[in-house]
Amino acid sequence: MDATLTNDVEKASRDLVEAGYCLIECPLPAAVFEKLRGRLLEVAEQERENGSAFLYDGGNQRVFSLLNKGEEFEQNVQDPTVMLLMEEILGFGFLLSSTHANIAGPGGSRMHLHADQTFARPPWPPYPLVANSMWMLDDFTEDNGxxxxxxGSHLLGRQPDYDRGEGNTETVAVCAPAGSVMVFDGRLWHQTGANTTDRPRHGILNYYCRGYVRQQQNFFSGLREDVATRATPELRRLLGYENYFSLGMTDGLP
Ligand SMILES: O=C(O)CCC(=O)C(=O)O
Structure with missing residues (x-):
């Protein structure tokens, strides 16, 4: 089954369980969305101009560590609708694993098919260890990546087997208007599409993990001090400053 665009969180939650992904109609006020998109485009351009941009796959660009690059991103990782769905599939005390942007540029090629929990050796448990969200900052179309x-591939509970040709499994493009957010199970097989248009496709990937899984980004050493200092209680928890049962304690204390 394919998930369809919705503003009904219960339907989104069902799609996530059954299809391995769900698609939510833009939950952000227009002004918030425009600021978020504007800031990402600004940072991406700065990094291309100052030579620090991470460019790959013939036209694509990643912009890493977004929390260090604008307050807009701090709000975005705490979006209440996404928080609700993440808690449903990752459970109490889930963490932010990383936040970055993937820009599929004109001429950029299709990414290899994969599930995000690459760090976990088989056999996988019958539930996701991580889950991702893709904020679509442009209309996502079949042609623009x-x-x-x-x-449904999340139910296979493993990575595609390239030796058996599963790297070429037929895929569907998740097309939705700018502002939509897709939440997807860490076991779901997916890839960036090829961008055959002359305009970039911007997306932000806010990636979360269970409370006992190591985060992709090390926020304790990599996060700017002012960002950590002004973090809301919710953001501090997402970053890993709160204990999860007996994990994450300081000197034997929460
Ligand atoms: O940019 C996309 O559409 C997906 C990116 C992706 O699959 C990844 O970063 O693992």
Whole structure:
């Protein structure tokens, strides 16, 4: 089954369980969305101009560590609708694993098919260890590199087997208007599509993990001090400053 765009969180939650992904109609006020998109485009351009940009796959660009690059991103990782869905599939005390942007540029090629929990050796438990969210900052279309995926593949509970040709499994492009957010299970097979247009496709990937899984980004050594200092209680928890049962304690104390 394919998930469809919705503003009904219960339907989104069902799609996430059954299809491995769900698609939510833009939950952000227009002004907040425009600021978020504007800041990302600004940072991406600065990094291309100052030579620090991470460019790959013939036209694509990643912009890492977004929390250090604008307050807009601090709010975005705490979006209440996404928080609700993440708690449902990752459980109490889930963490932010990383936040970065993937820009599929004109001429950028299709990414290899994969599930995000690459760090976990098989056999996988029958539930996701991580989950991702893709904020679409442009309309995502078949031609401009919309994320492609294999609906239901999360239920296979493993990576595609390239030796058996599963790297070429048929995928569907997840097309939705700018502002939409897709939440997807860490076991779902997916990839960036090829961008055959003359305009970049911007997306922000806010990636979360269970409370006992190591985060992709090391926020304790990499996060700017002012960002950590002004973090809301919710953001501090997402970063890993709170204990999870007996994990994450300081000197034997929460
Ligand atoms: O940019 C996309 O559409 C997906 C990116 C992706 O699959 C990844 O970063 O693992």
């Amino acid at each position: 919309a994320t492609r995926l294999v609906p």
